[in-house]
Amino acid sequence: MNNLKIRELCLSQCNIYYEYIKQFTEHHGKTVTSVHSINQLDDTLYEIKLEKPIFNFDTTYFKNNISGEYYFNNKDLLVKEYDHKNKLLYLKIIKEDLNFSELQAHQFFVINDLLFLITNLIEWYDKHGKTLGFTNTIPLIENYTLDNLYDTTLNDNQREAINTIFNNTYSYIWGPPGTGKTRAVLSCSIINYIKSDKKVLIVAPTNVALEQILYGIIENTEKLGISKNKFLRVGVPSKKFVEKHSEICEVRGLEHEISLIENELKILNKVIKFREGKEITSDLENINYLLADIIDFKENIKNYEAKKEDLQPLLNLITQPLKKYHFSNNSKIIKDAIFKRKDNSCVNYNEKLIEENKLHEVVNINCLRNEIKRIDNKINEISKQILDILNKAKSFTKSQKIYNEIFKDLDDDNIQDKRNLIIKKINDLNNWSIKWKNNIENIAKLYNDDLINEALDEHHKNFEMNRLIKRIKEIEFKRNALLEQTTKLRIQGSQIIAMTIDAYIQYTLKDSITADHIFCDEAGYMSNIKAITLFRNKCPITFLGDHMQLPPVSEVRNDDLNSIQKTFLWSQSSIFFESIFIQEYEKDLLDEYLNKITPTYKIAQQTNLNFTHRFGNNLAQVLDKFVYKFGFKSASQNSTEIISIHTSSNPIEVYERSNQWEVDLIKNFILNEDIKDFAVLTPYNKQVQLLKKNLDRKYYENIMTIHKSQGSEWDTVIFSVVDDSPAGSGKRGAFFTNSLNHKFNSLNLINTVVSRAKKRLIIVSNENFWLRDVEKQLIGNLIKISNNKYIRE
Template sequence: MDEKKYLVRTLQGSGWVDKTRSISSITPSGDYYIVAFKNSANDFRYGKTKVQFFDQPRNFELEGALVRIKGKSIAKWDAAISFGSYVRLFSESTTQLEKITDIELLTDLTERADTKKIVEYYFELARLSDEANPKMAYLSRYYKDKLGYIQPESVGHALVTGDVSKRELLCDVPLFPFGINPSQRQAVFNALESQISLIQGPPGTGKTQTILNIITNLVMQGKSVAVVAGNNSAVANVYEKLEKEGIGLIAASLGSSERQQAFFESEYKLPELSKWSLSRELLADLKAELKDISERITRLLEHNNQLAIVKEAYSRLQLERKYFDKHFDILPINMKGLSFFNRWKAPHILRFMADFMHQSQNENLSFQTKFKWLYKYRIFKFSDFQSLNNDIFKGVISEYYQTRSNELLDETTAIEQSLASDDFDRLLKRLTESSILIFKDFIADKYQAHRDIEFTQKNYKQNFDDFLKRFPVVLSTTDSIINNKNQAALFDYLIVDEASQVNLIAGFLTMSSTKNIIVVGDMQQLPHIPDSKINSSIDAKFSIPAGYSYFQESLLSSLICLFPAIPNTLLKEHYRCHPRIIDFCNQKYYNGQLIVMTIGKEDPFKIVKTVKGNHARKPKTGNGYFNVREIDVINNEILTEELKLTSSDNIGFISPYRAQADEAAKRITTAGLVADTVHKFQGREKECIIFSTAANELKKYIDKPNLLNVAVSRAKNRFVMVTSPNVMKNQGSNIGDLLRHIEYQTLAPCIIESKTISIFDCLYKEYSTVLNAFRSKVNDKSKYPSENLMATLLDEILDLELYRSFYYYRDYPLHLFVNDFSRLDPEQRKFANHTYSHVDFLLFNKLDKQPVLAIEVDGYSFHAMNEKQSKRDKCKDSILEKQSLPLLRLATNESNERERVVAELNKLMSAAVS
C-alpha cells in the first residue's frame, strides 16, 4: 500500500509493527479487517483490536527544519505525513515512522545566514584534515555521521550563536571530597551556575582535584558527565583518583574502538555497596555538620592563603635584605630612641623616609621642619639629623627591613594561632571525610534498585539512557567523545582538561556533544599546533570572525575571546614546586598571582654550562638538535650528585627537542630515569628535572614562553639547567630571564659585582605608594602632571606581553643603584651620593631586579632655560653613562613619547647579553 496515503500497524507479541509496505489491501469487515499481503495469495482476518488502520493522511510541514527524534537521531527529511498520533518521515532512500510526541523540529544552523559559514568552516576543516592525514581519516565522518546537526541545547549551538545560558545552583552545600581551597571552591560554584565556565589551572594548582569535586557534585544531582582531553593520560589520571577512593565504578573508560572493546571486556559488575549506606539519622547529621563546616571554613581558607602570602613576603624580604646588607654595611637607626613615639611600624618609617628625602634638598633642617617632625613623628633628638646624608637614609631603610621582618613574623604567628584556635586542620579533614561519606551513601542508594543490564560495544548506544544511569561518568578524548554516544544524546556536562592543547576541529565536536561545558586549561602552557598541511587561506574563504579560527585559537582561547563575560577562575594556590622554582613562573607568566603553599629550604637551582664550542648537531632525520656534550656532562657530573639525593625514578630529563630526548634515552643508562620532550612531560612532575637546551645558541624554539613555563614547573625540588655558554641572557627572552632569576635567587657574583645595584623591590613596592601620596602634595606642580602621564604610558607599554619582563619605580635614588663609584669624578660622586639625587623613572628586569633604563621627564622651562639645572642634568647623564645604564630624556614640549620608549626597549632586547 502507498505509505503516503495509508498506515497499517499490526500487534505482534507485545508490540505494534508497521506493515503498510508489505500489505496490498485492507478491507473492514464487521469486527475484523481482511488483510491481503503482497507475498501471499491468501487473505488474512485480523480482529480490529490487533490492527491500527489510518487512511486520512495530513501533511506535516517541515519547512526545512531538522527533525529530532527522541533518543534516536537528528536528521533532515524531505517530507512528512501524519496519521493520527504518528508521523511518517520520508527521504530519497527510506521512510521512518515515529510517534508525533517524539518528534521535535529544530532550526538548522547551516541555513541561518549569520551562522552558516562558521558551521560549514568546521565541516570543511574536518574534510581537509582527513585528506592531509589519510591514515587517521575519521573527523569528516564524525562530522557527517555522528554530529550531523547541532542541537539547540548544546554548547556548540551557543558557540555559533553567541547565546550562553545561566544555570541555577541546584545544591545548597557542595561536596568537596577531594580537598578545597578558595579558588577551587569558586571554580565548583561557577561550573554549577553557568552553561560555559573556564578554569585556568597553572602548574601544580590542583586541576584534577577541582575536576573530581565538580564530578562529585554533578553526579549527586543526577547529571551525566563526560571528561575528555586531547590525550588518554590526562583522563586516566582522573580515573585513577576515582578508583583510589573506591568510586571508579561510576565511570566508563571509552574513547577509541580499541579502548571501548577493552572496557566492555573488563569486569564492570557492581560490587557490594551496602557497607556505604548510612542510616537516615546519620546522613542528616552529616549533612548538618557539613553545612556548618562549610560556613566556617570559607573564612579560614582565606586566612590560610594569607598565611602563605605572608610567609612568601617574609622570604622575599630576607633575600632582598641580604642584597642590601652586602652593598651597604649600615646598622639600622633606632627610630624609637629618637622620638617619644614608641610604636614605629613599617608604614610610619616609610612616611618618614619620604619626608626625609624631600627635606634633604636643604643643607640643614629648618626650625619649621623640626617642629613638624616633632608634631608628626614625635622626634625630639635632632642632633642625629645635622646632616641629611644618604647614610642616615640607608640607616632608616635598614630599620624598615628589620621592623617589617618582625611584623611579618608576628603576623605569621598570629594567623597560625588563629587557625589553630579555630581547629582549621581538623575542620578541613572533616569536610573531605563527610563529603566522601555522603557521596558514597548516594552511590549505594542510586545502585540499590539498579537493573543490571549487560552492555556491549554494539548495544550500549541503543540503550544510552540506561548506560548513563549505570555509568554517569564517561572518560574519553576530544576526538572520540562524539563516537561514544548515540547521535541524538547530549551529555548534561562535559569537562575538557588540557584545553589549551585542544584544537577547534575536535573542540567543536566536543562542544556539540554536551549541554554544558567546563573548560580546564592554562593559556601559559603548551598550545595546540595547527596542521601545517592545511592551508590557512580557508579562514579568508569563509570570512571567519575573530575567536573561531582553527589556526589562531585553541578551545580555551576561543572561549576566552568569544565570551569574555563567562566565569573564568584562576586556580591560584600552588602545591608542587619549591617556592623559588615556581617564583620564576609566577613572576614571568602569571603576574605574581599564584599563592605558593610549599616550603623549601635548600637552594633548588643549578646552572651547568658546557665548555665552549659548537657541540649541537642536526639529526639525520627529523628536525631540531642533539648535543652529546650536554648528555655527557649529565652522565658524568650531574647524575652522580643527584642520585645521592633521590632515586632515579624521581629524576626527569627533558629537552625542547625530540632528537635530544631520544639521544639521552640511549646514552643515559641509569635505570628508571625518564627522558622525554617538554611537550610529553606536560602534566607530569619529578623531584629533580634536568633541562637540556641542546642548541648552540638562543633559538626561538627553545625560548617559547609556554615551553619554558612547562619545563621549569615540572621540578618539585631541584631544577638543573644544562646549556651552552653561547646561550645569552638577552633582555626579555625567556631563557635569559630564567638565567637572571636563578642568578638573583642564588646571590650570584655577577649580580653583586654588577655596575648597578639590583632594585630593592619589596621596599619600593611599599614605599612608592607613600612617595606618590607625598609627591602629590609637595612636588613641582608644572612637572608632576607630565610625570603622571609618563607613568600611565609606561603602565600601558609594560603591560604588553613583549615587555612584561620589565617594571619601573619613580624617583629612585642614585645612591641606591649606582655600584661603581671608581670612575666618577669628585663632583659626580658627590651628586650620586646626595640623598635627593634620583631618576624620574627607573626601569628594571623583574627577574634579577637589575636596572635596564632610566627615563627623565624634563620640563622645558625648568631644564632648557635653567643653567644650574642643565649642569645637574649633564652630571647625571655622565654618571649613568659610566654605569652603562641607558638614559632616555623626554622633554615636555616634545612628542612621540610612546615610539621613543618602545624603540629604546626594543634596542635593549635586541642586544646580546652574556
C-alpha cells in the first residue's frame, strides 16, 4: 500500500473503533476512579490515595465534581509520580486558581478516557499519515562492538541478533523470556549508539514495560560509568522508578525552573488577594454608610406616616356620619380632636361652629386632602430613594456569600444588626490586611517589583487590578511554554529517549523526534495501528518481543466478527508492521490476521533468540513443543520451579468461570507460605472477583486476570486455572485454557502466565482432568513436569 492508502485505512479503522467504544463498551470507554483521600504535602503538592490502580496515564485527566471543571496533566497540574502498589498519586498544582485544599476526596475523580487516545491517533493520521513509508537508511554505526557489556559475554545467538540490528534497516528480534533480548541484545545496541554519540528512541506499549526495559539497560550502562544524564524517560514514572532514577524523569528536570515561576505567581496572587481584601473593606464601608442613610430615610418615613395618621381623625370627622352622642357634653370629644390640630393650616378652630355642627367651616376638607396627598408623595419619594440606595449598596457586593449575609433577609427589624455585622467584618478585614501585607512585603523584598510595590500601596486608590491579572496570564503562558519547551529541549539534548507509544503519538502531533535508530520493545503486545506511526521517521527500526505471549488488547468483542474485520489493526501485533507497506489490498492484510499467519518478512530481517537462562530443560522443551517450535533450549543450571496443587473440584456444582475449591487452596497457600513478591493470575474476571471476596483486601493488588499482567514479573506466580471439564461442556468447560483453542490465542495466554514467573510457578487445578490428554494440553504438560507437593482430596 502507498502512504495515502495506509492513511485512509488507519483513519477508517480509528473512526470505526471510536464509534464502537462510544456505543458498545461500558461507560463509553471511560473509567472513573474514585479518590479515597487527599493529603496536602506542601503549598502545591498533594498525595492522592486512589480506590483502584491506574494503568495508563497517557489517557488520564481529572475532574472536580463540584465545579464540573476538568484538569489536564502539564496544563493545570503535573503528575509527578505514581506508587502503583499503594495506589498513591502525587500531583503538583501549576495553575494558581486551582484550590485543592478545599476539595474533599468524594469531590475529585480520576478519569481514564480511551476515546482521548483514539482521538489523538485520528488527528495524528490525518496530519501525518501522508508522510509514512519505508526507507533504505541503514544503521550509521560501522564499527560496532559485540563485547561492550561489563560482566556479560554474549552467546552466538545474541551476537547474531545484534548483527541483524546493525546491518538492516528493519529487524525483528524474537526473544522468549530469559533469552536476554533486553539486558543483553538491546543493552549492547544502546551502548554502541551512546559511544558513537548517536540518538536512540525506545518505545514500549505500557509504562510498566517501559520501566522494566530501562531498569535492564541502565543497570548495564551504570556498570560502565555512563552518566544517566544521557537518558530521558518521558511520561509519568512509578514511585519505585523515581526513587532509583529520578534524574532521568521528565517532570523532575523541570522542577527548579517551574518553582521560580510558581513563586512569582504565588506572590502576584497574594497581592491580588490583598487588593481584593481592601476592595471588599471599601465596599463594606460604602454599604455601611448607605445603610445608615437608609435608617435615616426610614425614620423620615415614620415621621411622615405619623403626620398622616394625625390628620386622619379630622378627615373622618368630615367624611363619616357622626352619632348624636358625639355632640353631647358640649361636643367635648370633637372639640378636643380639633383643638389638638388647631395649628394645622387646614383648621379654623371655632367652638361655636363646632357646637353648631358646622364642621366643614372649621376643617377645610380640600386642604386636608391635599396635605395627605403631599405626605404620601413624600413617603413615595423617600421610599424610591431608599430603593436606589439599597440597589447601590447591593452593587458593592461582589461576593455572593457577603450578599447573602447582608441582603438576603434584610428588613426594618434587623437593619441595625446588619450594620453591626458589617462593622465587625470591616475590623476583621483590616486586621487581616495588615498581617497579609506584612507577609507579602517580606517575600516581595526579594523581587523589588514596581507593580507589586504599587499594588501594596494602600493610598493608591485607583490602582487597576487588570494590570496584575495581565501579568499573571503572561507568567502562566511562560510557565506552560516552559513545560512544553523544556521537554522539547530535553528530548533534543538527550541521547536515549524512552516513552510509551501513546506518549510518542501525543508528542509527535505537534513536534517531531529525530532519532538515528528506534527500538520498539515488547512489540508483541503493541497494537499495529499505533506502531505504524513510527514509520514517519526515516531511520532504522528494530522490534523486540515475544509474539507468542498475549496480543494487544482490543475492546471489540471476540464474537463480533464484523467489527473485528473493520478494526483488526487495533488487535494485531506490531510485528506485522511490514505487511501494511508491502501488501496491495486490505483483504490480504485481513486474511493474514484472521488466519493467524506468522509474518514472513521480505524486507525486514528476523533473528530468534532460542537459549533461555530462566527455564530449565524440562520446561524449555515443553514450551518449545507447544509454543515456540524453533528449538527453544535451556542455557541455565537453575530453572523456574513448578508446583502443582491438585483440587478435586466438582465440575457439576459450579458457578460459571469461577472455582471456589481453587480459591480455598490459594488462600491457605498464601497464608501458610508467607510469600512476598507474588501474583495470582487467572483467565477469568469472575474468578478474580471470587478471589478478592475471599482474600484480605491487602492482597487485591496481587490478584488479576492474565491480560492485566502483561509487562510485569513476580518471583512467584499462582495460576488459578478454573476450568475442569472438556471444552463445550458445563460452566467450566476448558476455554481460554484449552491449548487447541487457537481462535482465542490460548497458548499465548498460558505462555504469558509462565513467563510472568521469575522463580516459581504454582498451578492450582484439577490435575485429573488436565492429565487425561496430556499430549495435547500445555497445562497438562506443565503439571506433568511439576513437583506435586500439595494435594487436597
